[in-house]
Amino acid sequence: MLLTKTNYLLYKQCPQNAWVKIFEPKIYYSYELSDFDKMIMETGNEVDKLARELFPDGILIDDRKDNKITAELIAKKEKIIYQPVFFTEKFEAIADILVWNDEYNAYDIYEVKSTNSGENKKKRLEEYKYDLAFQFNVLNKLSIPINNTFIVRLNCDYIRQKELNVKELFDIVNLTDEVKSISEAVLEEMDNIHSVLKIENKPTDCSCIVKGKNSHCTTFSYLNPTVPEYSVHSISRIGSSKKKLAELIDLGIYSIYDVPEDFPLSDIQRNQVNVAQSKKIIIDKNELNKFLETIEYPISFIDYETFPSAIPRYIGYKPYNQIPFQFSLHVLEKEDSELKHFEFLHTENSIPDIHFIKEIEKVLPKTGSIIVWNKTFECAIVNDKIAERNNEYSLFIKNFNDRVIDLEVPFKKQFYIHPDFMGKTSIKYILPTLSPEFSYKTLNIQEGGTASETWNKIVSGNFDEHEIKEKSADLLAYCKLDTLAMFEIWKKCLE
Numbered sequence: 001m002l003l004t005k006t007n008y009l010l011y012k013q014c015p016q017n018a019w020v021k022i023f024e025p026k027i028y029y030s031y032e033l034s035d036f037d038k039m040i041m042e043t044g045n046e047v048d049k050l051a052r053e054l055f056p057d058g059i060l061i062d063d064r065k066d067n068k069i070t071a072e073l074i075a076k077k078e079k080i081i082y083q084p085v086f087f088t089e090k091f092e093a094i095a096d097i098l099v100w101n102d103e104y105n106a107y108d109i110y111e112v113k114s115t116n117s118g119e120n121k122k123k124r125l126e127e128y129k130y131d132l133a134f135q136f137n138v139l140n141k142l143s144i145p146i147n148n149t150f151i152v153r154l155n156c157d158y159i160r161q162k163e164l165n166v167k168e169l170f171d172i173v174n175l176t177d178e179v180k181s182i183s184e185a186v187l188e189e190m191d192n193i194h195s196v197l198k199i200e201n202k203p204t205d206c207s208c209i210v211k212g213k214n215s216h217c218t219t220f221s222y223l224n225p226t227v228p229e230y231s232v233h234s235i236s237r238i239g240s241s242k243k244k245l246a247e248l249i250d251l252g253i254y255s256i257y258d259v260p261e262d263f264p265l266s267d268i269q270r271n272q273v274n275v276a277q278s279k280k281i282i283i284d285k286n287e288l289n290k291f292l293e294t295i296e297y298p299i300s301f302i303d304y305e306t307f308p309s310a311i312p313r314y315i316g317y318k319p320y321n322q323i324p325f326q327f328s329l330h331v332l333e334k335e336d337s338e339l340k341h342f343e344f345l346h347t348e349n350s351i352p353d354i355h356f357i358k359e360i361e362k363v364l365p366k367t368g369s370i371i372v373w374n375k376t377f378e379c380a381i382v383n384d385k386i387a388e389r390n391n392e393y394s395l396f397i398k399n400f401n402d403r404v405i406d407l408e409v410p411f412k413k414q415f416y417i418h419p420d421f422m423g424k425t426s427i428k429y430i431l432p433t434l435s436p437e438f439s440y441k442t443l444n445i446q447e448g449g450t451a452s453e454t455w456n457k458i459v460s461g462n463f464d465e466h467e468i469k470e471k472s473a474d475l476l477a478y479c480k481l482d483t484l485a486m487f488e489i490w491k492k493c494l495e
């Protein structure tokens with residue numbers, strides 16, 4: 001078995017998961033990638049391709065299994081090679097970009113990352129050192145001279161002007177000293193991992209058994225077949241109470257239904273467990289009413305969809321700025337009014353900001369509460385960015401942000417707990433529990449990631465006219481259900 005760079009890095013994160021990936025690929029890949037996951041992969045490919053423009057006229061190695069072409073190109077000191085492939089007896093590495101450096105008579109390695117330079121700066125660079133050290137060691141073993149090793153990532157401060165400036169878009173970090181300083185230790189680690197990753201070493205433990213559900217990877221249930229779906233790992237914030245979780249596991253208690261009555265838990269955790277075990281709904285009418293009284297007519301239930309474009313697509317955008325492309329708005333003027341619906345979807349490949357905000361301004365009541373679901377923070381960020389790019393709307397946007405109320409709060413604060421929520425407060429759990437006649441399952445688009453990716457495909461020209469109509473209808477139906485859901489949930493809270 002050749003140890004690839006990806007598997008080496010995966011092993012460093014979790015040896016058990018790396019084992020499942022290599023020896024049980026059917027299990028590892030049995031979880032269908034969501035459109036959102038696919039979008040992340042596609043983003044990586046786009047960024048990779050664009051970064052090649054920093055080093056134009058290179059030769060691309062298309063076949064990820066063919067190291068012979070790479071060897072031939074290296075032998076003749078080819079100036080620039082994209083995706084060169086290297087095999088040694090034990091290891092396999094594919095670099096992103098290799099650039100011949102005449103001055104040092106050696107190659108420089110450039111590893112392209114689609115991350116933003118502002119994001120977890122130190123932690124990310126720490127991880128990237130190992131990525132480069134793996135490549136450095138493999139090329140060393142093949143006696144390919146290496147001078148410098150670099151990370152190429154998106155520059156979080158870059159603001160797109162009319163044309164995309166590739167040089168300014170990327171931030172190049174020289175990690176040569178750091179990589180060289182750890183290369184020997186990494187080589188030892190690579191040898192060790194190569195020798196321990198064997199089929200007979202099937203993992204028997206999974207350290208996430210004592211971590212909250214958010215830490216679990218998709219192979220958790222394969223490695224822990226006796227742990228039920230609604231387990232103690234789903235108890236609210238149990239991941240931050242490691243001692244409690246470890247105690248439950250030590251006692252052999254996996255199911256939330258088996259947690260003893262006297263087991264010490266926080267109020268929120270105890271409520272969740274009690275509701276699960278008694279199968280009874282708990283409503284704190286007093287607190288719920290206090291929350292509902294803060295909502296004023298006319299009530300606007302709004303939701304919008306955005307696309308986080310890694311490569312700034314429009315003027316004024318920075319990497320990963322969210323592009324707002326759609327909204328749905330349900331308005332209830334007074335208690336006995338008819339519910340009105342407004343919607344907007346921008347399907348042209350042009351900057352949607354001004355159309356988006358103008359349309360909201362046109363249909364949104366000037367007063368009253370604006371109800372969102374778990375988007376208070378996100379809404380403010382998107383709105384503030386729109387205001388930055390469109391100064392004339394800054395007052396309108398400030399007024400908008402000041403009126404926002406998050407309808408998820410009463411569920412987060414447990415003013416309303418239902419056993420079927422299973423400790424979750426996502427609208428996708430609350431709606432079908434409180435109003436089973438409404439369901440996302442009947443829609444072609446059922447979650448935000450798919451909505452983003454669908455819009456991206458529409459404006460990128462992936463669909464013909466007929467498909468654009470169909471996909472636009474899917475997007476409108478999805479966003480409309482989000483705001484109708486809020487209206488229905490609000491009504492249920494009033495009952």
Ligand code: SF4
Nearest residue numbers: 014017206207208217
């Ligand atoms: S659940 Fe956690 S410990 Fe288990 S394989 Fe996945 S990442 Fe590793």
